[in-house]
Amino acid sequence: MGLKRGHQAHPIEWLVERGIFLVATTAILMVFLIFVFVAREALPVFLGQTNSSLVQEVLPVEKMNTLTPVELQKYLGLSAKQYRELDRESIRALMEVKIEGATEASHDKDAGLNTTAWRYLIGPHQWTGYERPAYIWQPVSQIHKYNIVPLLIGSLKVTLVALLFSVPLALGAAIYVSQLASTRAREWLKPSIELLAGIPSVVLGFFALLVLATLLQKLFGYQGRLNALVAGVALGLAVIPVVFSIAEDALSSVPRSYTQAALALGSSRWQTAWQIVLPAALPGVFAAVVLGFGRAMGETMVVLMASGNASIVSGSIFDSTRTITATIAAELAETVFGGHHYRVLFMLGTLLFIITFVSNLAAGQVITHLKSRMEGKR
Amino acid sequence: MNLKALKHITAAAMLLAAAPSTLLAGSITAKGSDTLVILAQKWAEVYMGKHTDTKIQVTGGGSGTGFAALQNRTTDLANASRKIKPAEVAECIKAFGKRPTEYKVALDGLSIYVNAENPVGELSLEQLEKIFTGKVKSWREVGGPDAPIVIYSRENSSGTYEFFKEHVLKGADFAASAQTMPGTAALLQAVAKDKNAIGYGGAAYGAGAKHLKVKATEATPGVEPSQEAVMGGTYPIWRYLYIYVNPNIDKDEIAAYLSWIRSDEGQKLVHEIGYYPLPADLRSK
Numbered sequence: 276m277g278l279k280r281g282h283q284a285h286p287i288e289w290l291v292e293r294g295i296f297l298v299a300t301t302a303i304l305m306v307f308l309i310f311v312f313v314a315r316e317a318l319p320v321f322l323g324q325t326n327s328s329l330v331q332e333v334l335p336v337e338k339m340n341t342l343t344p345v346e347l348q349k350y351l352g353l354s355a356k357q358y359r360e361l362d363r364e365s366i367r368a369l370m371e372v373k374i375e376g377a378t379e380a381s382h383d384k385d386a387g388l389n390t391t392a393w394r395y396l397i398g399p400h401q402w403t404g405y406e407r408p409a410y411i412w413q414p415v416s417q418i419h420k421y422n423i424v425p426l427l428i429g430s431l432k433v434t435l436v437a438l439l440f441s442v443p444l445a446l447g448a449a450i451y452v453s454q455l456a457s458t459r460a461r462e463w464l465k466p467s468i469e470l471l472a473g474i475p476s477v478v479l480g481f482f483a484l485l486v487l488a489t490l491l492q493k494l495f496g497y498q499g500r501l502n503a504l505v506a507g508v509a510l511g512l513a514v515i516p517v518v519f520s521i522a523e524d525a526l527s528s529v530p531r532s533y534t535q536a537a538l539a540l541g542s543s544r545w546q547t548a549w550q551i552v553l554p555a556a557l558p559g560v561f562a563a564v565v566l567g568f569g570r571a572m573g574e575t576m577v578v579l580m581a582s583g584n585a586s587i588v589s590g591s592i593f594d595s596t597r598t599i600t601a602t603i604a605a606e607l608a609e610t611v612f613g614g615h616h617y618r619v620l621f622m623l624g625t626l627l628f629i630i631t632f633v634s635n636l637a638a639g640q641v642i643t644h645l646k647s648r649m650e651g652k653r
Numbered sequence: 654m655n656l657k658a659l660k661h662i663t664a665a666a667m668l669l670a671a672a673p674s675t676l677l678a679g680s681i682t683a684k685g686s687d688t689l690v691i692l693a694q695k696w697a698e699v700y701m702g703k704h705t706d707t708k709i710q711v712t713g714g715g716s717g718t719g720f721a722a723l724q725n726r727t728t729d730l731a732n733a734s735r736k737i738k739p740a741e742v743a744e745c746i747k748a749f750g751k752r753p754t755e756y757k758v759a760l761d762g763l764s765i766y767v768n769a770e771n772p773v774g775e776l777s778l779e780q781l782e783k784i785f786t787g788k789v790k791s792w793r794e795v796g797g798p799d800a801p802i803v804i805y806s807r808e809n810s811s812g813t814y815e816f817f818k819e820h821v822l823k824g825a826d827f828a829a830s831a832q833t834m835p836g837t838a839a840l841l842q843a844v845a846k847d848k849n850a851i852g853y854g855g856a857a858y859g860a861g862a863k864h865l866k867v868k869a870t871e872a873t874p875g876v877e878p879s880q881e882a883v884m885g886g887t888y889p890i891w892r893y894l895y896i897y898v899n900p901n902i903d904k905d906e907i908a909a910y911l912s913w914i915r916s917d918e919g920q921k922l923v924h925e926i927g928y929y930p931l932p933a934d935l936r937s938k
Contacts, residue, residue, distance in 0.1 A: 351743075353747065357747050360750075361746075361747070361750055362750065364750070365746050365750040365751065368746050368751065368752055369743055369746050369747070372739050372742045372743045372746065372752075373739070373743070375739045375742075376738075376739030376740060376743070402826075404786075404825050404826070409829075411826065411829065412829075413809075413826045413829075414809060415809035415810075415814070415815060415818075416818070416824075416826055420826070425829070488846075489846065498801060498803065498849070499803060499832070499847075500803075500843065500846060501843070579835070583832035583833075584808075584832060584833040584834075585829060585830050585831055585832045585833065587829045587830050588829075594830075595830065595832045597833075605808045605809075605810065605833070606808070606809060606810055608714070608715060608717075608718065608810060609715050609718065609809075609810030610717075610810075611717075611721075611740065612721070
């Protein structure tokens, strides 16, 4: 590709070009590999191949002498190699443990349910001890309850609060800095707002936990100290620099001729900014908001520390809330590797990826639509 | 002069030759429960001071993490604040052919914490169960002011969470509105700032926070989580803390260390950290 000037590329140039190409594609490759890894771990849940039922067939210990090795391996969940390495004594111990596990399993009416089936993952169910059907996330329990609805609501609620708080602030700041501020003010405003991005999220979380929670409680007088509002506002602080920087770039890159034409026709600076520059920069501003949404959905540490992490279904922003990211961070370390809890957490990770991916895709569509409308193509 | 130098060189050479073998011979790793980690570090520190040729490394991460490491043979000792589960025993048998050996190493009383302004002084086990499962929602129902109860719990990866759920809630689920805290220290912080709060945690963390007396039944008097009450079994919410070990390696240094932990000397340290020592009949001689 490119211009042909009638001479061949130098072999070293060719090599360097390939090298740079490789480096450029590495990032894409990494993202792809990460997605493949996460999706592979989650696949059994999506395909309905996991089973969390506690009721299982148990055989008496004496049966170990009558079963064939293959049947025994299947019953005890052993690989052929493991089976060869174990002596009779160990096999006997395994048979006994299996019986202990079965007697310890509860006699709950729900014990036989496969709670990782989609019906229980997204639909309400009346579990033993509950008065009415409910969406319950209680993965460490006699009956493992993996309903993801409270977590989805939690994530969306916190994100919404964060965007409602941060987008007006960030956009206002971007319009002021790019259009209205004097050069001197702009010189120190822009870097200081962008400095917010440099605050580690764990520090933000700590600040929210100790200072923001008390402050907001005094201001609004609600009951629970840690809730979606506190987490959302703290998250908003992390989102502001992202939205600000991209929106400011978009506003600054509107051609100067637009501004000059508007001013020449007698508009004030305020009218120019609001009615000419902002509409012209709309695709870029919209992209900034979408990136802010992605940042808010994926942020973990702030919400883990400031949201209280109670997995309830509630529309109120003054209730504690549990997000998908905080759930994965808090629970993954203690799960049985490859077990159903582990798989469900990976399924949540995949879901998060899909949500941000779809929102970015939809945003891309909206942006091209806005652009073509602005350029007068439709 | 020459002779002296030679002596020094030989001594240094002997030390060098001896060093790697002692390092290899006396290195013990312990991993698991975060509840036990402070105590395990204290044991290791004092024991290493006495046996300079033994090196002990202690890390936390949670009881489940410790069991996983025991199965992978990446740790010698697994510290645990709960009993091992059948599924984990099965994995251990698959890995080394035997059940891991269980040692009780200390007692822990779980305290119930409330805000310092809360006038309620004692609760029964039954009331606690109702509060933490969300059946009782107001402090008025248990003799306090007319205010909602705000429940603080631990993350479900914690051994303390599982223990409390099994022994106080009798296996039922925590109320969905229970807020989960990443550690006992964070929980105490939250309880200190919220006047309607109630939470639970190891007795070792309790300094400065208000804890409740607990009644085993409605008829019995409330009991403080004191050493006598926990060791005598009158305080109703207590548990053993355990160390699990692969029986194939439970000899030489490791056996000596485990025996020392359960001796009078090792148990003296338990009290210093804030847990409760084993009763005399469970100690090693």
